[in-house]
Amino acid sequence: MGAICLCLLTIVVNFYNATVIAEACVDRLDLPPDVVIRRLPLYARSLRYLLQEGIHSVSSQELGERINVTAAQIRKDLSYFGEFGKQGIGYDVEKLLEQIEDILGLTQEWSVALVGVGHLGQAIARYEGFHSKGLRIVALFDNDPEKLGQEVSGLKIMSDDHIPEVIRQHNIKVAIVAVPAILAQSVTDKLVAAGVRAILNYAPIILQVPEGVWVRYIDPVAVLHSMTYYLAREE
Amino acid sequence: MGAICLCLLTIVVNFYNATVIAEACVDRLDLPPDVVIRRLPLYARSLRYLLQEGIHSVSSQELGERINVTAAQIRKDLSYFGEFGKQGIGYDVEKLLEQIEDILGLTQEWSVALVGVGHLGQAIARYEGFHSKGLRIVALFDNDPEKLGQEVSGLKIMSDDHIPEVIRQHNIKVAIVAVPAILAQSVTDKLVAAGVRAILNYAPIILQVPEGVWVRYIDPVAVLHSMTYYLAREE
């Protein structure tokens, strides 16, 4: 899913008419690779811990050791965004953290909708870690009539029917899907139709979404299954 | 972390004595790439859904469309393990599923320990999806004295002090860590010391483990933070 410049050159020729339609190459200035973007939040978190420990300066070597990444990779990753360090010294923890958070868009706050308030959804709604830098869960949806109107973590649970209205009202771009697999695609369709552009999906199913919508998966069972492969081969 | 044959050739020479110690190259027959192993559980799950739908034959093309992977990649991935299809026809869903599950070690059942029974831990313990192919949560641990002896999903919560004993008794190789970040490393150390070889970590911290122990991370906040990067750059 690298930033690919899709240049469409459609040539329509018929006997009486020759038309050349050339859609200009939309020049998305090309973004750093997605693998790099995915590592930035780990760098940010590690820097937050360093700050808590009262450490104000760090080298790529030291940072790398904490998160099991090579020093070269950290420097290369950061180089996509600018120059943040000082030769012979390293990085100022607070300054680098600020800059990474700015790059990740975490200096603004993103309103988040959570769909599905079962055991997992409740754990998510209650987890303080989610009320993290840049994220705030502002709406809960669930289809179960029993749950409607109940409060979790200070938020009233609403029916899925209110998705379009509420998403638009709050201008919500980010959603968490924690419904059973069978419902996940239809919930996703509703969210996307209402304007959501990034979805974190806990349901064990691959979602189909239109271009321009981001989906990431939380899939603990798949991850465990990938580890049993190695265990089955031990000794 | 590819399978690297570490050949140690240590040459000790001193004036009176010359010793050549050559540790034989331990010939781990080299494994398929880890990216491939990580995709196998997704193939397996998709095949289970196909079976539920009553579909008994599938081509790499069709399977790929369901999980957003190219047909070539599926065929290449499977080729690391053998030949499972028929030219002109495709794959027998049931047979391929069985074989992948066998490769992943899911034909045996793996006992799983869960450490940390807060909101998240309870959701994990109760989630039926975890009582999935090949996995069974058999022990719950938590340090909170209030929780000791309470039952969740038919299992009594035990003190962390019982980790060594219980892990050994049940011969547990797989554990899920769902404790606060500050406790995650020490819990991990206990688990590993007791014989655990695969850890699924929900705490927002990178764990340090000895060679031969597998760790994977569930990190929804980092994943969300990596998506806000793109949202911040829209239009």
Place this chain on the structure above:
DNA sequence: TAGATTGTTAATCGATTAACAATC
């Protein structure tokens, strides 16, 4: 100044894709 560490380029490594002979 000497030592340390950055930012960047080039070399290496690894994963994905395209293509096609084999064959059901």
Place this chain on the structure above:
DNA sequence: TAGATTGTTAATCGATTAACAATC
């Protein structure tokens, strides 16, 4: 047989690592 689809090889693409001049 003709059409479809596999398994595999070679080509391409992309990510990681090594190395080092620049410089604090």
